[in-house]
Amino acid sequence: MNPELAYFLKVNAGIALFYAFYRLFFYRDTFFAWRRTALLCFFILSFIYPLMNLQEWIKGHEPMVAMADLYASAVLPEFTITPTDIVNWKEIFILSSGYLYWGGVLLLLLRFFIQFISIIRLRLHCRSEIIRGTRIYQLPQASGPFSFFHWIFIHPTSHTNEELDEILTHELAHVRQHHSVDVLFSELACIACWFNPFVWLIKREIRSNLEYLADHRVIESGHNYQSYQFHLLGLAHQKAAANLSNSFNVLPLKNRIKMMNKKRTKEIGRTKYLMFLPLAALLMIISNIEVVARTTKSIAKEVIENVEQTVNERLTESPATEQVPPQDKKGVKQVTPTKKQTPAQVDEKDPVFEVVEDMPDFVGGLDGLMSYLSKNIKYPEAAIKKNIQGRVIIQFIVRKDGKVSKPEVIRSVSPELDAEALRVVSAMPNWTPGRQKGKLVSVKYTVPIMFRIPGNKATKPTDSSKATINEPQSQQKKPGDNTVFEVVEQMPTFPGGNQVMMEYIAKNMKYPSAAIKCGTQGRVILAMVIDKEGNVTQPRIVKSVSPELDAEAIRLVKAMPKWIPAKQRGIPVNVKYTLPIMFMMQ
Template identity: 50%
Template structure:
């Protein structure tokens, strides 16, 4: 989904919710001026809230972590057709047709708007101007309904009595003095852009009605008889409407609503307090927009991390670096599933832009395996950390420049000064990478590598003992803890377990079904797995196979928070890809 389409979709979703909100709370009250302000605020909020960025704050709120994770899991997955399989891009053709239809509607409505605007200006230029009751009026040359547009008032005096003219000028003078035509123009322009959304047209109708309520209210407050004024409106209901829908017409239709509102008892002043409900509605839209943005970026980054195929399926899990004594055990790595705000933020350097996600991500010389080999041969587990039994994950970010050089390496989530320094040392010593590309051009890309330092079992036995000093019995379930749960034997053992246990369903192979199944489960304080469920499925057979294998796993090493073994919710995305 392109950023432009995501913005357009969020704007239209806001119009739907705001219209429902308006009808529920404000539709029948008589606070016309406050209602006018609120309706205009609806348009402003709908257009601006998708542009407001509070992603950093969202990521810092622990309750949002699981919401983002769940939302990311239900986002639609992009399907890629292999190059050697010719296939008609029906999806692309459909989108192209819809795009042409949309822009055709926009163009037609824009032309209609310009024709209406020019007709009013032409009529003002051709009509005779005269003063009636100290009001400048453009006299129509034939009977028609009176109307106004900005400072222009149009009237056919011969069709009305002196009293009726006085009422009309008071009504239209309200439109002029309060600049109601600005509201009308705003509604018209938004309807042109969002013409496919019926709720935008409904909001436009409510704006127009409310402007008439305001003008009618001014007439009655000026001392005119309510019954006589209402009969006057009914008498004009058979006349032609004004020249265009851009004007404020005295005898605008829906007279039943106008007369009903004039006879309605005035709303109690304390009822204005209900307009404060608008504030949490705006807050909810803002949070939703930023959760959507964070989840989409997260989903793109995680999707790009799962690429290597093991058997019929492809599974990649976070990096584990071992002390030199453990070199014979291969390490697995990807760019990380728990993402910090620095990883996702688009930053600006003083002289040029730095990207976080591009079409072609930077690559270490020789690819992922070469990077793993480099890390395994270069890392030196600090002696002080080994003596003190310190281990954990160090997240480092750096910028891969246009020329492939590595700069601005920094620790964005550290564990221990010694481990942090070692992670920075090997990153700064890396050779030049193949730079990232955006639209065919080399660009600067900020890259993040989470590096987990784990002591071998013999070092743990002699140095650190059991890390958890107790078991949390409160029943809380965490999503991120100081020390994440671990499969027995580490990530490599988990990879090996999955490659041995997973059996690609025959029915899925026969039907060419593939994709990523995201499963979540809770690793209890005792290491046992529970609450295994699919949060993003592909096909019932693939979903069932992923759940079966996860349920058959042995107990994990539990997560640790504040030296207490705790329950942690964990997510494993498993990609089934046919060879």
């Protein structure tokens, strides 16, 4: 779920919760001024509370962290959706929902502006007059009196002098207390959240309460409340001249008359208005627990995506490519260059970044990249004769114009395979370039390419530190001894699978305080050996970020439970395993 949608859902949930709270505690009292403040605060807090950042406070309290972990595991499950069955329907639903929502917003905005313009036009065409020391604008025909900010519209000849006094007192209360601000605010909230019935209910309560305030002012000023009520009943048949305004007779008169006759609530009842403060605090805490849970889930997802390329690596019948590590593709949007994460090369005109907000993307995405490489790789005849196979890792730069430049081998297998990998990468079509803060930038990108001889399912064994590249097939060691393989028929798996590994890393990762103070973040890559019993042995750092993060990555790996060991030809074997762990600060 993207942050904008999460924010929008929280806003509407807050509106619903606040309305229920209002009906439960404030609906029947006569503290109209307090009620006005509370209703406006309900709207304002609904839009603000999802933006309040209490994540650091929550992370510092173990019960809150436990709640976030529970939320992440119980409320935020991961779903696997197959492209052929569900994705298209999901996309259609999301797209149609978006069109429906924005269509409703546009229609309500159009209605809002039509009403607003009608009031302006009425103001320009109505003749002004001073009555009882107050400037009013004479309506052209008999209509219900109303006010809009400091404009008061009346049809004077339709009312007696006593009725004019009551109307002016009522409308002046609207003007002096700036009730039109409440009206406009509630209208805009309804436009933004038009599909939420509770926003319309709160709008109705705001409009009703404003009339209660004005009616109360009329009674306080000394007018006879019975004659005033009869006056309201006499105007009930008149149509309101405008809706975007404070109308004298627009609301159901039964509620207004009942409220005028209602016994005043005791002053001690005002204290209950303080009860919504704990409710607002609780909403902010729950919102931030949800954010922390999603962050934990996101970090764990990044980690497990990095692991998947190794876990899912398998033998194929033709030269193929490994999946591009997700940390080098679009998806790591939380990380931006900081003081500790600078461009890869010092070039004021065109700096090259390691990680940006929007990573470069091959035309057609990851599937397009894999398809391109698989179709264009030509296994060198010399390598086939020498039975050479393995993984070549190429690093290159995707420039701002999308062109691939400066490809280089950062992990070699043989001159023949290295040259073929460089040829294929150099011939790539233009990419969709990366972006940082909305600007096109050059980004360093890494692609691992697996060369495997067709029909040769045996893999080359390695020792614990270095792969044996050119060892003839006849000299390959058989599984069952202390050989350490790089790729086997059945790769080792974490007990419980990828999801459990993701949860293990997320829950057990402890970001070093020294790294937090220095703002250090990045990707630590470890190499380790999963032995025949499933034990994690010989962990070492392949790519370092800082001593603190390296040490934490080593600690995480050493504390892992036993894995399900790898198998070659049905026999458990030792396998070299590479695990990237991403450390990211929010």
